[in-house]
Amino acid sequence: MxxxxxxxxxxxxxxxxxxxxxxxxxxxxxxxxxxxxxxxxxxxxxxxxxxxxxxxxxxxxxxxxxxxxxxxxxxxxxxxxxxxxxxKIYSYPEFLYEQSKNKTRVVIGGSHGKTTITSMILHVMHYHDKEVDYMVGAQLEGFDTMVHLTEENDFMVLEGDEYLSSPIDRRPKFHLYKPNIALLSGVAWDHINVFPTYENYVEQFEIFLTEITNGGAIIYNEEDPEVKRIVEATESQIKKYPYTTPAYEVVDGETLLETFDGPMPIEVFGKHNLNNLEGARWVCQLMGVQQEDFYEAIATFKGASKRLEKIAETKTAIAYKDFAHSPSKVRATTQAVKNQYPERKLVACLELHTYSSLNPEFLSQYKGALDAADTAVVFYSPHAVMIKGLQDIKQEQIEAAFDRDDLTVFTNPADFKTYLYTQDFKDTSLLLMSSGNYGGLDFDEVKNYLK
The missing domain is CATH 3.40.50.720 (NAD(P)-binding Rossmann-like Domain)
Structure with missing residues (x-):
């Protein structure tokens, strides 16, 4: 072609x-x-x-x-x-469907966790030499590209993004895939430039459920009340498989997952990641992978790029970067790092970078999102606010939104970098959360200042 x-x-x-x-x-x-x-x-x-x-x-x-x-x-x-x-003009998701319409389509949807769950599934398949077609939103270790297409593979695993398909097709991408097996991880309002109300946003996930093929399956996070509500309310002719966070414990900075063979150490950590892992296990099971084979493979999963990615470590300090920007993900990621290293001071830095996060009407959603941090820092660029055509945001609005009197706010990249590189990180966990780069921060440089 x-x-x-x-x-x-x-x-x-x-x-x-x-x-x-x-x-x-x-x-x-x-x-x-x-x-x-x-x-x-x-x-x-x-x-x-x-x-x-x-x-x-x-x-x-x-x-x-x-x-x-x-x-x-x-x-x-x-x-x-x-x-x-x-x-013939295709949007990106339309073309992926065209390439996979004769395959079993596995679609991972949700406001958060999509990339991680999709990555976990692909890691398990790769570990056991099971060839599948795929599309995932991050670069994975052991994979050359984020998209793989063949004529012969039986399965197509797709990360189901709810953002728009193209400039001339305003449907969310995940409405076009028509899954045989679907997963829904969570619903938390996002993309307010496209979905101006919470109800309008939730509706997209309700439509997603109607697009699952008759006789197909939905695997859903029963701990998310909105997910539980919409899945249990749907009248589509589909099988429903709820999942919850599996039992685990953290011992000396190591996460141990409870399995039928006893506690098993894993590389990823945090309640949200363990919840993601259980969802991935259910998907893999429906794709023919036995439980013991899943656990063997997932023990070696280190995470998707920019998802709680370790960027530096010394004997007394550790630094992670994470793509977290939505309020629910910021809250979960901050809590995860604190739970993993409870004896260490947690310095959590968040860049407000997306359209939603820089919108004054949305800011209140961040209340309490950084509460698990001992030191909380927020960076945003007034220039980015101007480019996006949004109202000016004042420092007082940020402080009020996060509801922390001790919040430190930066708007100048040089000031933020100076602050970061003059900290004493002994007995500290540093968490850098952003879908940007704090106005030009070199993440590789961070390791030089972790002392």
Whole structure:
């Protein structure tokens, strides 16, 4: 097939382009800017556009498909040309469904935990040499790309994102996959630029349940009251499998999972990760992996990239970075690190970086999210607020939202870096939570200051 990508440089888009190239398809693409790692990875396969910009002349009648990325606009010149020629235009999730419609589709949904659960499943399959197609939202150890497509594999494991499909398709991505096996980890309001009310957001997950194929299965986190409510209320003809956090204990900074063979040490930690692990175990079971084989494999799982990823450690200090930005994930991640190292001081730093987190109307959702930290720090960029076209946020609003009198707030990257690098981290756990980089923080440098 001859396939052209409009906005090939995105994290998801370039991985799909690489996967299709590896499958033997003929790939071209355009974008107005491409940054690393996408740039170097596309370049290595000869897929990086020769010039940045949009070129309608690239859109020709002999193309079999156009894949449209979210970065493109609805009036994109290449998109308009493709419509003019009557070419088949797919959103990213539409195309993934097209590639997997004859397979058993396993879709992992939820406001949080999707990437980790999907990563756990893929790790277990990889460990036992079980080949599956997949799409996951993070780079995994042992996997070349975040997307893998074949003709022959029976299963397709998909991370089910609730964000929009494309500039011309306003449906959430996970509405398009039509799972045979689905998982729902939790529901906590997010993406308020698209779903302005909590009720509107929850509705997307209710629709997701209706998209499960008749006779399919939903595995759901019974500890999340909203998930429990909507799954138990659905009248879809599907099997329902609830799960809860398995028994575990933390001994001298090591997490031990209770199994039928006794306590088993695992690499990941925190109640939310143990909850994710149990969901993954159920999915793997429905995919044919026995419980003992799951435990053998999961003992070696170190986590997905940027999900409680250890970046530095000394004899008396440890530092993690995490993608956490939603209130529920910030709360769970902060509590997890404190529980893992209860005798150490916890310095938790959060960057407010997403549209939702920088919205004054949403800020109140963060109340208590950093309570488990001994020292709580929040960084945000007024410039980012301006770029997103949001109302100005004052330091007092941040302090009131988190409901901590001792909260430290930074708006200048240099001031934040100075603060961080002048701390005494002896007997301390440092947690850096962000979907950004605090205005230019080099995470590799952190290890030089952990003393």
């Amino acid at each position: 001859k396939i052209h990508f409009i906005a090939i440089g995105g994290s998801a888009m370039h991985n799909l382009a690489l996967a299709l190239h590896n499958k033997g398809e003929q790939i071209t693409g355009s974008d107005d800017e491409v940054f690393d790692p996408s740039k170097s990875r596309l370049e290595a396969k000869g897929l990086l556009p020769e010039a940045y910009g949009w070129f309608p002349e690239k859109i020709t009648a002999d193309l079999d498909a156009i894949i449209l990325g979210m970065h493109a606009k609805a009036d994109n010149p290449e998109l308009l040309r493709a419509k003019e020629l009557g070419l």
